[in-house]
Amino acid sequence: MITFNRIVEFPKDIPETRIVVVGDQHYGAADADLKRYRSFIKENLSYPNSWLISVGDGLDAITTRDPRFEIGGIAKPILQAENNDDILDLQVEMFVTDHEPYRHQILGLGLGNHENAVRVREMGNAHRRICTALNVKNIGYSCIMELRLREMGATHRGMNRSFKILTHHGFGGNNVTEGGALSTFCTHAKNFVVDAAFYGHKHDYCYKRITRVGIDQAGNQDHQDVIVALVGTYLKTFNDKADPSWAETKGFPPRFLRGGWVLKLTPESGGGWLTTRMSEG
Numbered sequence: 001m002i003t004f005n006r007i008v009e010f011p012k013d014i015p016e017t018r019i020v021v022v023g024d025q026h027y028g029a030a031d032a033d034l035k036r037y038r039s040f041i042k043e044n045l046s047y048p049n050s051w052l053i054s055v056g057d058g059l060d061a062i063t064t065r066d067p068r069f070e071i072g073g074i075a076k077p078i079l080q081a082e083n084n085d086d087i088l089d090l091q092v093e094m095f096v097t098d099h100e101p102y103r104h105q106i107l108g109l110g111l112g113n114h115e116n117a118v119r120v121r122e123m124g125n126a127h128r129r130i131c132t133a134l135n136v137k138n139i140g141y142s143c144i145m146e147l148r149l150r151e152m153g154a155t156h157r158g159m160n161r162s163f164k165i166l167t168h169h170g171f172g173g174n175n176v177t178e179g180g181a182l183s184t185f186c187t188h189a190k191n192f193v194v195d196a197a198f199y200g201h202k203h204d205y206c207y208k209r210i211t212r213v214g215i216d217q218a219g220n221q222d223h224q225d226v227i228v229a230l231v232g233t234y235l236k237t238f239n240d241k242a243d244p245s246w247a248e249t250k251g252f253p254p255r256f257l258r259g260g261w262v263l264k265l266t267p268e269s270g271g272g273w274l275t276t277r278m279s280e281g
């Protein structure tokens with residue numbers, strides 16, 4: 001697990017900070033809808049005070065030694081490339097090219113079970129290569145980051161609003177019960193002292209606000225919620241062919257193909273708290 005904190009400054013006239021959280025893009029898979037993903041990040045990262053976090057499986061990273069390998073599962077640009085025997089390198093290149101314009105907005109890129117399987121089996125850390133190429137933080141499989149939101153130019157430490165985010169790629173097999181993954185991750189998130197927890201892996205797209213009641217400094221009842229979210233995916237479960245995808249044969253459900261949340265953080269006037277809103281972007 002990686003832990004770190006970082007100051008995020010917002011301009012006085014744009015107090016809302018937006019944290020765009022994505023994952024499971026599966027670069028290099030034939031059934032990954034990268035056109036949609038590219039338009040999602042372009043649209044949401046054009047906001048001046050926006051930041052990007054990805055929670056893993058950015059690459060499909062399925063190579064010939066993987067039992068899930070299927071030639072029809074490889075994206076056309078990779079099959080047609082001159083060096084098409086180097087699937088991982090080509091996937092890294094695609095991911096880096098698409099994220100290069102936003103690299104100064106990236107808070108961290110996470111490792112998924114797909115990249116990790118290759119790392120363990122073939123001693124090749126494609127995810128690390130991406131982070132090095134973009135010069136961004138490698139937040140590994142799980143991470144707690146503390147964002148200290150501060151108005152640009154403010155020097156008083158009391159002006160910092162702290163917001164803690166857990167990122168975890170996720171775990172577990174196929175959930176037959178609708179909502180089962182959200183329930184599992186809500187339980188898992190309670191192990192961490194954070195304000196929001198984002199998970200990938202399940203390709204589900206939903207969130208829950210766990211409301212916690214406490215007491216403020218004046219002795220009044222106070223709320224401090226924890227957001228638990230599954231970030232969705234850009235990988236289709238079903239292809240358009242007679243030869244099935246791995247997900248199809250395993251009974252994975254279809255998924256909504258506009259993954260990614262936009263967490264909007266606005267400082268409340270006079271206090272140390274932040275108003276949090278989740279949006280589909």
Ligand SMILES: [Fe+2]
Nearest residue numbers: 024057201203
């Ligand atoms: Fe995935």
